[in-house]
Amino acid sequence: MRMRRKKHLIPRMERCGDLWVREPELSCGRWLSGRTEEELHLEIGCGKGRFTVLTAASLPSVLLVAIEKTQNVLLTAMERTEALGLSNIRFLDVDASGLASMFALGEVSRIYLNFSDPWPGQRYEKRRLTSPRFLSIYGQILRPGGEIHFKTDNRGLFDYSIAQFPAAGYDLEQVTYDLHGPGICGVMTDYEEKFHEAGTPICRCVARWRGENSR
Numbered sequence: 001m002r003m004r005r006k007k008h009l010i011p012r013m014e015r016c017g018d019l020w021v022r023e024p025e026l027s028c029g030r031w032l033s034g035r036t037e038e039e040l041h042l043e044i045g046c047g048k049g050r051f052t053v054l055t056a057a058s059l060p061s062v063l064l065v066a067i068e069k070t071q072n073v074l075l076t077a078m079e080r081t082e083a084l085g086l087s088n089i090r091f092l093d094v095d096a097s098g099l100a101s102m103f104a105l106g107e108v109s110r111i112y113l114n115f116s117d118p119w120p121g122q123r124y125e126k127r128r129l130t131s132p133r134f135l136s137i138y139g140q141i142l143r144p145g146g147e148i149h150f151k152t153d154n155r156g157l158f159d160y161s162i163a164q165f166p167a168a169g170y171d172l173e174q175v176t177y178d179l180h181g182p183g184i185c186g187v188m189t190d191y192e193e194k195f196h197e198a199g200t201p202i203c204r205c206v207a208r209w210r211g212e213n214s215r
Contacts, residue, residue: 006072013071016078021065021090029104037063037088042103042141043112044096044129049077051114051189056081056089058187062109067092096129096137103141111138113150114189118157130161135168139211148207151179153195158203170207179204 006012013020021027031040038061046052046066056064068074071093081089094102116129126133130150138148148170152158158177165172179185179202192202 006075009071009075013075013078016075016082016091019078019081019089019091021092024092024094024102028102029107031065031090031103031107032063035063037061039063039109040065040103040107041110041112042099042108043067043114045114045116046077046091047073047114048190049080051112051187051192052077052089053080053084053086054187055112056086057084060088063088063090065090065092067094067096069093069095096134099137100140105140106143106146108138108141109143109146111142111146111148113148115152115191116157118152118154120156128157128160130157130164132164132168135164135170139169139209142209144209144212146209148209149204150207151189151192151202151204153192153200153202155201155203158205162205165205165207169209169211171210173206173208175205177201177203 041062041064043052043064043066046068049066052064052066056062066077066089068077068091074091074093078091092102113129117127119125119127125131128134150161155177162172162175180196181201188196195202
């Protein structure tokens with residue numbers, strides 16, 4: 001079901017203007033310039049921003065850039081950030097296919113992929129955020145040894161992804177098919193909490209980039 005458009009959507013987004021980067025290409029290679037943060041992390045598909053704000057609050061030395069294409073959803077994440085007074089988050093309403101024009105070679109230390117759309121069926125493979133197409137893009141912006149933290153409730157997508165990571169130049173670490181089985185582990189997204197409460201196992205892995213940056 002499509003979310004109803006929020007009232008005064010654009011004016012409310014503009015009130016969060018310091019958080020909303022509308023021309024990210026202008027920041028390419030300069031995201032940390034003049035800032036106190038030491039690392040740049042990227043979250044692709046931040047949703048309503050629960051994971052975003054809790055993670056940024058726990059990592060004050062990190063600038064977290066969060067992407068969400070749906071402005072209706074992005075507004076909730078930005079207003080959450082404003083309410084908490086967090087200054088180490090920036091938001092983009094862009095498509096992840098253009099990341100190489102927004103971030104320089106090796107500029108990103110970590111990428112979060114939380115509960116991405118599984119895009120089932122062979123015809124939609126290129127749209128998956130863990131497809132060879134996207135893993136190649138991440139390899140351009142991740143520093144050598146940089147990480148992708150991937151979580152999903154979809155076992156089919158997880159099995160597909162852990163086969164793709166090594167083939168694309170990533171080493172797999174911390175692979176689990178039931179992340180919260182022994183007890184809550186790490187920061188949850190809004191969706192993740194619902195899945196966990198419903199008894200759905202959460203799959204997670206870390207993929208470490210072992211390649212060299214090139215374009």
